[in-house]
Amino acid sequence: MISSFLLHMQPAKVNRHSLRASYSFGLGLISLYLFLILCVTGVLLMFYYVPSTSQAYDRMKDLQFVVSAGLVVRNMHRWSAHLMVATVMLHMCRVFYTGAYKAPREFNWVLGVGLFLTTLGLSFTGYLLPWDQLAFWAITVGTNIAGYAPFVGTKLKYLMLGGNTVGQEALTRFYALHVIVLPAIAGLMVAVHVWRVRKDGGLSRPGESSDSVQSIPLGELPTNKSYGLMELARGTTPQVGQDPDDEVFSWPHLIFRELLLFLIVVAFVLFLAVFWNAPLEELANPIHPPNPAKAPWYFLGLQELVSYSAFWGGVVVPALIVMALIVLPYMDRGRHGVGVWFARERRVANTIFSVCVAAAVVLTVVGTMFRGPNWGWVVPWRAPPPTMEGH
Amino acid sequence: MDKRELQKFYGWFSTLCILVGALTALGYYRDEYRPWKDYQRRFNNEEIRRASTPEQRLIASRVPIQIRQILLPELNRVDRCTTCHLAVEDPSYGGYPQPLAYHPLHDEHPFDKFGCTICHRGQGRATTAEDAHGNVAHWGEPMLPLKYIEASCGQCHEASDNPAAPLLSRGAELFETVGCRGCHKLGGVGGVVGPELDRVGTRRSPDWLRAHFLEPAAVTPGSGMPPQKFSEPDVQAMVLFMLSQTGTDLPSFYASMKVIPSAAQGRRLFQQKGCIGCHSMGGQGGKIGPALDDVSLRRKPEWIIQHFRDPQSVSPGTVMPRFGFTEAEAHALTDFLLHQGDKKMLMGIPALMSPVDRGSEVFRKYGCAGCHGQEGKGGVPNPNAKTAEQVPGLIHVADGYTKPELKTFILNGQHEIVPLDPSRPPPPLYMPAWGSTIKDAEIDDLVAYLFSLKPKDEKTDF
Numbered sequence: 001m002i003s004s005f006l007l008h009m010q011p012a013k014v015n016r017h018s019l020r021a022s023y024s025f026g027l028g029l030i031s032l033y034l035f036l037i038l039c040v041t042g043v044l045l046m047f048y049y050v051p052s053t054s055q056a057y058d059r060m061k062d063l064q065f066v067v068s069a070g071l072v073v074r075n076m077h078r079w080s081a082h083l084m085v086a087t088v089m090l091h092m093c094r095v096f097y098t099g100a101y102k103a104p105r106e107f108n109w110v111l112g113v114g115l116f117l118t119t120l121g122l123s124f125t126g127y128l129l130p131w132d133q134l135a136f137w138a139i140t141v142g143t144n145i146a147g148y149a150p151f152v153g154t155k156l157k158y159l160m161l162g163g164n165t166v167g168q169e170a171l172t173r174f175y176a177l178h179v180i181v182l183p184a185i186a187g188l189m190v191a192v193h194v195w196r197v198r199k200d201g202g203l204s205r206p207g208e209s210s211d212s213v214q215s216i217p218l219g220e221l222p223t224n225k226s227y228g229l230m231e232l233a234r235g236t237t238p239q240v241g242q243d244p245d246d247e248v249f250s251w252p253h254l255i256f257r258e259l260l261l262f263l264i265v266v267a268f269v270l271f272l273a274v275f276w277n278a279p280l281e282e283l284a285n286p287i288h289p290p291n292p293a294k295a296p297w298y299f300l301g302l303q304e305l306v307s308y309s310a311f312w313g314g315v316v317v318p319a320l321i322v323m324a325l326i327v328l329p330y331m332d333r334g335r336h337g338v339g340v341w342f343a344r345e346r347r348v349a350n351t352i353f354s355v356c357v358a359a360a361v362v363l364t365v366v367g368t369m370f371r372g373p374n375w376g377w378v379v380p381w382r383a384p385p386p387t388m389e390g391h
Numbered sequence: 392m393d394k395r396e397l398q399k400f401y402g403w404f405s406t407l408c409i410l411v412g413a414l415t416a417l418g419y420y421r422d423e424y425r426p427w428k429d430y431q432r433r434f435n436n437e438e439i440r441r442a443s444t445p446e447q448r449l450i451a452s453r454v455p456i457q458i459r460q461i462l463l464p465e466l467n468r469v470d471r472c473t474t475c476h477l478a479v480e481d482p483s484y485g486g487y488p489q490p491l492a493y494h495p496l497h498d499e500h501p502f503d504k505f506g507c508t509i510c511h512r513g514q515g516r517a518t519t520a521e522d523a524h525g526n527v528a529h530w531g532e533p534m535l536p537l538k539y540i541e542a543s544c545g546q547c548h549e550a551s552d553n554p555a556a557p558l559l560s561r562g563a564e565l566f567e568t569v570g571c572r573g574c575h576k577l578g579g580v581g582g583v584v585g586p587e588l589d590r591v592g593t594r595r596s597p598d599w600l601r602a603h604f605l606e607p608a609a610v611t612p613g614s615g616m617p618p619q620k621f622s623e624p625d626v627q628a629m630v631l632f633m634l635s636q637t638g639t640d641l642p643s644f645y646a647s648m649k650v651i652p653s654a655a656q657g658r659r660l661f662q663q664k665g666c667i668g669c670h671s672m673g674g675q676g677g678k679i680g681p682a683l684d685d686v687s688l689r690r691k692p693e694w695i696i697q698h699f700r701d702p703q704s705v706s707p708g709t710v711m712p713r714f715g716f717t718e719a720e721a722h723a724l725t726d727f728l729l730h731q732g733d734k735k736m737l738m739g740i741p742a743l744m745s746p747v748d749r750g751s752e753v754f755r756k757y758g759c760a761g762c763h764g765q766e767g768k769g770g771v772p773n774p775n776a777k778t779a780e781q782v783p784g785l786i787h788v789a790d791g792y793t794k795p796e797l798k799t800f801i802l803n804g805q806h807e808i809v810p811l812d813p814s815r816p817p818p819p820l821y822m823p824a825w826g827s828t829i830k831d832a833e834i835d836d837l838v839a840y841l842f843s844l845k846p847k848d849e850k851t852d853f
Contacts, residue, residue: 058469058516061514061516064517065516065517065518065519066458066471066516066518068422068423069418069419069422071422072418072421132529256400260400260403260407263404263407263411264407266411267407270414270415271414273418274417274418274421280529281529282529282531
């Protein structure tokens, strides 16, 4: 029964190429597993959490000191969240470098961009909930960046925070978004995203783009296959065009591997959670900003840009990035280089993308490690600890 | 999947299952093993050992191992200290090593009403020694070293004239006499040259404060605060008084304990509440109520206390309103009335003093001595000031100003101090504008006092 459920989500047979770990690194699946871990630990945390400025922080302390396994569960949730942002980003890089966003997978790429933004939204809204200094000031900085948008910026910020500053209203909103709205959106999009992977013919692989789409007249369905009509899909599907030797049954080849990957992810998250505690700073204090106040790490590249120009860094660059990502598969219509890492035919696209990624990495690293008080330049190994207040 | 592949898979599968299982077990162990459980077992064993009857032994052996906590919703605290410190209320544990030692002297501060951290600080919700004692990252309130514990008295109780906290009282007295308020605001009164001190006790550690008094520039580079020449006990007293400034908003029960029933605090109340408006002492004051000079001879202490609680109950028909004094305040005022024969007590009631004496009080109240020296004698360094790199003394102020000029100068201040060498940093100390702080009557008294500073036998040269 389990296997039939799993086989309804996945084709009965998959291409051998899709199983190669060095092709996909399982990044999409890892993201999905992390999302599941986040859902489970998140529900456990909800049993104890109270979204109130006067209680939230105390509840964090109680999780740490008196709730059985409270600390481990919170650690798992925190580390999974960071990991998920990272794996989603890496997953996008993988899809780009293998040209996997090309037809017929354009729409799934767009869904992926939506999932990426939802993931950032989930992480960002969750960031506020512990109501410590880290949370308060990261959200203050993050929403300030949103406030730089022209015309709608201040309204947008007001809408997010339910006021002009981070307070009880903001906490209530972020909580509702974090535990209901965004997980529901993410869940639905994940479902469609995963379904489309199958609908679009499984993982991209070399050679498939050169196949012409073969339409199979309904009356001529092969009879030697054990699967039915739902296997018929637009474009290239596992059963079309390839030597049958390239295909293996999903059970056990695919599903065993998925199970192993799940265990690896759980083990890794547990390992982090048992040995490293999630950060919890002092109680949020609106009159004592840490210097520097930093956004969550995935926004530090933006914050670094904002330090040069609020308008360019806070508005133009992120808007351009999102728009470029969305239109990418519709602009880049070349059919070559799909299913291969760093394909020669895609030199130009890969170079442009790599420069953007490198810039993002450099900006993020600079924002994370090389910025000290007043966003001044510091060398990390000689950095003074952040000060809590001036004299 | 051939057999070899399947075996490989099972190998991986079992390894990973063992790994996940081991990590879960480790997580469980780390969660389950808590040092406080050892302390509770040790305490229970001690109780069992002490039990003299089988029944007692049975009761002792049935004490569960569990978190103990004192819930203090009014103070917004949860103190779990007693999870480890199990014997704080049992005198028979006097002299036991921590964490099982008895806590002496808590009769007036019962644990269920006060908990622990309101005095000792630390992290009440924590259940490991390190976290609870608060010397950990991201906890702003580590436990107060015992030698500074008096500072905590000042959170609820008046610091000055507090016989139970002599060092704290000394600190409060020094704060007013040395002239700290000349530059620093506390409770809304004081200058603006230095930072406000209302919450300094939560911002700064004892060590920082100590270093700051002895050599301000050493801990705050560029600080213009002159180093203070305190004796060792006085530094300690000042540190204590600063630590007591936590700015904690206390709920009514705790706030009502502010006044300590003592004559000195009674005098302060007598002054604050304006009693002299209706009553007189030494021939000065209002005539509406009776003179109070000999009240201790006319009335018994019980009568006086009752009179403060409810005037009508002992003097039916009296016009004296019911002020709603707390019990402590009524006692303090009574103490004051009974001790008013003491000349020192009478000083400090402005209505009974000469303008020059009152001015001297104003000089003290606003901390003028902090910069201009005790009795205006000067000598406080102000690097790079044209006036011999010092804040000028005030002894000869009568020679340079008329009274209205001096008043205007004090009210407006002088923000720019003429530098000796314009290329060096400007002098750090300056005269703040006192216009918004000082009261009209006070400025007249202050000027009278400043004019009186001029040595009597000196002639004016110009």
